[in-house]
Amino acid sequence: MSRQSVDGYDEQAKMLVERYEALSFSEVHAWLFPFLPESGGSALDVGAGSGRDAQGLLERGFEVVAVEPSSGMRQEGRKRHPDPAILWIDDALPGLDQLMRRSLSFDFILVSAVWMHVSPEDRPRAFRKLLSLMKPGAVLAMTIRQGPSEPDRPMYEASLSELEKLAKTHGVSILHQSLEPDRLGRSGVSWIHVAMKFPDDGTGALPLLRHVILKSDKSSTYKLGLLRSVARIADSACGMVAIENDERVSIPLGLVGLFWIRLYKPLVSAGLPQTPANRGTRGLGFIGDAWHHLNVSPLDLRPGMRFSGKSAHALHQTIQDAVDTITKMPAHYMTYPGTDNPVFKVRKNRSRRISDLVLLEESYFWSFGEMLVPLPLWNALSRYDAWIEPALQTEWMRLIQSYLDRQGVEKNPREMIQAMQWSDPRRDVSTVREIAQTFLEKQPMFCVWSGKKLTRTTIDIDHCFPWAAWPCDDLWNLLPTKGKVNRNKSDRLPSSRVLFDAAERIMEWWRSAYTSGENALFRKRFYIEAGGTLVIKNDRFPVEKDPALPLEQIFEALSFKRLSLKADQGIEEWDGPG
Template sequence: MTFDPYNRHAHKFFNQYQSVTCERVHSDWLHLLQNKSGLALDVGAGSGRDALALAERGWDVVAVEPAVELRRLGEKITAHTSVQWLDDSLPHLNDTRKLSHRFDLVLVSAVWMHLPPSSRERAFRILTELLAPSGLLVITLRHGPGDGKRVFYEVTKAELDRYARQRAVVPVTLEHTSHTDELKREEVTWETAVYRLPDDGTGALPTLRHIIVNDNKASTYKLGLLRTLVRIADSAPGMVLSRSDDWVELPLGALGLFWIMLYHPLVLKHQLRQSPGARGLSFAGEDFYKLGQVSPLDFRVGLRLSADLAPVVMRAIKLASSNILKNPAHFTTWPGTHRQIFEGALSRMVVRHEAVRLDKETLAQFGTFRVPSMLWDTFSRYACWIEPAIVNEWINLMSGWEARYSIETYHKALQWSEGRRDTTLVRKLVEHQLSVGSVECVWTARDLSRNRYDIDHCFPWSRWNNNDLWNLLPATQSANAAKSEKLPADFLLKQARPRVMNWWENAIMGTEREQQFFAEAEVALPMLGENHKVEAVFEGMLQQRLRLKTNLRLVEWLGM
């Protein structure tokens, strides 16, 4: 697909699209939405007309538009609504898929005729994979001659229906499927095709249930691997190195690190058996036992480890990573087969006696680990349901091997080491800024007093345990109390943007905390990658806000 005409004539196309309303253009299918709302994907969002209309109906919208000049115009008219823009395109939608969203509505309006026939089957498959259960896929088809400036291909609804049968999505019958062109072009007509996904379409949940409940287990290692992956998908989605249609690739060292943090309290604090009998643990070497002198929070992602602690942690990660590949990854297979579900490879790396920052780049030095994309998306979306199931089965295994402990002890040992709700460091940063100038409340723009201010977890700690520097923001006590454990609404977070970024620039950028800030953000926020700019971190926050709202159904705070 070529986007040059849409960039060169952005204002012309913008005015053209805005000259007709969403309700007129999409009158044949809009009634299917009734009064419902949810998460929508507008592919080829153009001027933002349809994205804006959906947002005004109460929908959260991800608007995909590859033409940068047209996208900028669309961003302006949707700036104060719950619309997040992405530079992405069919047939691949690579960045969209990185978000691991499932959409209640996918709209592909006036786009399909630009796709060459060779790309359409793959594009249709990807669009259906992005649907949530009962989600609607709406595609409008343009019939008629081209304009000599853009590339058009012939399209048919019969072709779409054939793809739909292959993807097990159900056609939705409309009273009217064809209509004339709203721009009064006599030679142009339009046709609408609507499809619904009847279920989750993946088979991922039954597969996970089989592994968790039914699969043979000589130790807790299979459960440990699943919980490690769920934890990374939920709290560190930025760990993804690459993604294809079939696989998500992670740094093998990330699995080793999370594995150690998971088993640290079980083995070193509570001395609980992780397999029957008294045999040792293959991942627990001398370095793992040395870590009993420190807390798991002392070697979490983003921190810089001293030259004394770093080699111990790195060697422990290396042994854990090797064990993951040899044991749980090797023996976790698709139900009824001997085919491994997960794949991975160790890299040759030398552990040196020097300080190390536990960031994504460092953890990738240990090797790579591949997870089927459908399972990764399920881990990401359903972590709050999958993890309790894993913990429950883990307790059943341990109590069968060693019944002398109470259920409460097992639960306590399996608590993830998120630490306490700690704002001490950021309070020190506020105190320093107040000593040399002023600090604004990010929510109200009021100047903070040295004696009366709070540090707010932008995304509530009680629902998403995160003490990263980017998530801790200065606020008045009244604003923090009013917000409480709610998620800031999209428009509110966007309004706070200049104050949030000003806080980061003044308090963190150019200090010893800058590397930690970006290392934490790169791991916790989707799609940030190595774009170490405060603007990119804020965009990542907007995407993460939408992810938390969609996956956890959090109550939103609308401001003071």
């Protein structure tokens, strides 16, 4: 959408909102009701305007992301439809760059009165972006204005035949098409109505994953190790990812190296071969002298940790060795079926001088270079990691067992299974509990969920997003609650309304405990962790450069993460303490 069009909507926001709200969602969109998923789910409203349609979808059981590039329209829309289950975002076609960074997918997408604002040359790109946001079997509905353009809001001619061609090119089936009169009675204005269905993931990402995991030639476990490293980043460190272009995302190469080490360290320690000839540490290209001096637990190899002296030197060189091996081996030889084209492209930076202090933060990870991942593959890893990782682990263990058989070595299967597990930190809230207990001695504290006063005997620490579904001990995810409330919430996900009601209490806890506190290390850790696991920023690592980042932005990112967990994992919701 052009800047001129956005400005036109800004200047007339109040008048346009009054016009849109004069008609109900049902009056305008009754035609699409037969195509709405019966069970609700997640919906995307592109060009949400006044929020009328987002509210209508909400009332039909959807949680809604409302995309609107006009600040005036967003402001009016939020006033009229303040429900927390509608998440507003400043974005626009054809790029939808801010939305794409969040790796969300939707059961239903509505693009109403928007398509004619997208220039014809940008429409193929915009259509691809919309398809990439759809779940298998999702429905895309469009209304497209026909007739004269508004002078202050430029529009381009848009036809049904053009849309049919795009749908055919991408294997999308058209469920409904019609031409309807303008509901506001404007002379010469009519509307094309189209509903389309996406038959499957349509991107080729899942067949590609199946090929790499099950069918591609493997002289070692390295391809599986690289794919699983990227999958772990997609699951637990997506905040460090940058959108390279419409086709690829960019992830910091140092982070890939760190997660590679974290995966392989327990396997090597257990004496499990990673190539047919590998015994112990011999024959593995990523293991040099530095590996033997890296005497740390895999649990310590995570963003936010700090190393100094010999440990810093050993870690830095071990990451460099891992990056070198990844670049030369799996990234080079993991290719698309029937071609020599690598799936992952690597851009390495020159080796930097080893420092006496290493802080595992985003700028450090980018200093090694970047890895470019195809966007459809990244989306698949983000959305389906709960199913993809078990397949990776199974094939990895099959390869290890074949190497053991060749070597005539027997290993306890339990040992292999244990070494293969991702080394999530143990569920530990002790640090945050100590902070909370200290605060209780100085000032009143309140349960973030119920608002009731806490005491030393009633206080507990809750994982906002349940540990059972998403193991995360980041400071932003640990919240003071009443023990009774915590037990009632259990392993459920707070609903959008519960989270909204608790917003001020959550941000006040963050402010008091971390961002305004005297402990600079907690402050730094809070921002690094939030910037790593939540999608907050627009460019690379400003969270750690700008510690004054508004807590409202972090809370907004938390809300989007909640929607992602609900949509992708189907976690049961909690409606509050009652």
